[in-house]
Amino acid sequence: MKKIIMLLGILLISSIAFANDNQFQTTTSAFRFAISGLNGSIGNAFESVVPQGGSVSTVIATTTMQISSSSANDTAAGTGVRTVSISALNGSYQIFTETVTMAGTGGVNMVTDAIAINSIEPLTVGTGLTAAGDIYAGRDPDGVTGTPTTIYGLMQVGTDKMQTSLQTAPDAGGAYIQGIRIDLSDTGRVADVRLRKRNTAGLWMVILEWIESSDSNIQSDDIQEILPVYLPAQNAFDLQVRVRTGAATTVTSFMTGVFNAFN
Missing domain, CATH: 2.60.120.510 (Mitogen Ypm)
Structure with missing residues (x-):
């Protein structure tokens, strides 16, 4: 109920x-x-x-967030999600938005260091029309499954938004x-x-x-x-x-x- x-x-x-x-x-x-x-x-x-x-897991000091996927199809020219929009807070706790171009299971560094990730959303997609895998914001993805050692944000496959x-x-x-x-x-x-x-x-x-x-x-x-x-x-x-x-x-x-x- x-x-x-x-x-x-x-x-x-x-x-x-x-x-x-x-x-x-x-x-x-x-x-x-x-x-x-x-x-x-x-x-x-x-x-x-x-x-x-x-x-x-939360961040106490600003860190360089890395964006990765559990699927190799989430890349700049892939069939899955190609770019994502990240809403985050910088070291002064001010809101900023950054567009990140995906590179599959490899981590892509965000340009601006962040102290919190508040949302992940798909921005552009390939022929699959949605993300092919889970999209992570974190640190040190393994490059095989795309899973970071520490996860600060996750948009699960099939959801098209970070549900947290x-x-x-x-x-x-x-x-x-x-x-x-x-x-x-x-x-x-x-x-x-x-x-x-x-x-x-x-x-x-x-x-x-x-x-x-x-x-x-x-x-x-x-x-x-x-x-x-x-x-x-x-x-x-x-x-x-x-x-x-x-x-x-x-x-x-x-x-x-x-x-x-x-x-």
Whole structure:
């Protein structure tokens, strides 16, 4: 059963934004985000809702990201994806977009070093009309399977977008999470869910916890009273799930909110 944690406040985007419970500040820019996440198999241990599974890897200092594919057909003249658009944050936590020409299972260095990868999308494709393999952002792909030693982003084959609950708030205004939805694909599942944030020193902290069920409306009443949640600038955040009743299941997530940039 789909359950939506609804926004219980009003956020004025055009000219003002909440800085905290008692203060307003003017804003130079604010834009909405809608983030979908996917993990194909979560069992009785906490995993992040990211396609690569397990716990996420995040960058503390800027690094040269390498873009690779699990298929040799994702190349500049291949039948799969030829170029991809990467949305990332630079060392000042400012958003930038870069186009990368694919080279199959070999890694292609991004021109601008990044501290976070927020999205991967196909830009141009060959006769196959979509990516032929998984598209990775990471470090040191093996050149055979295209899998990096460390994965910072993954667009799975057949999805045409990076489905991940992991995001990083840009510099200045931070982020407000307004809505969260968790779907458990199989019946008979009860799961613990938690929203985490990671500061610039790399320390993770759980800020919300609740229960979800695939069969009935089991959910913490306190969650609906807490949203929207403010996350400081330059903090990463993600959703983690573990199944407490039943076998492993596919988990999808959906988060909506606003990134702000204050004067």
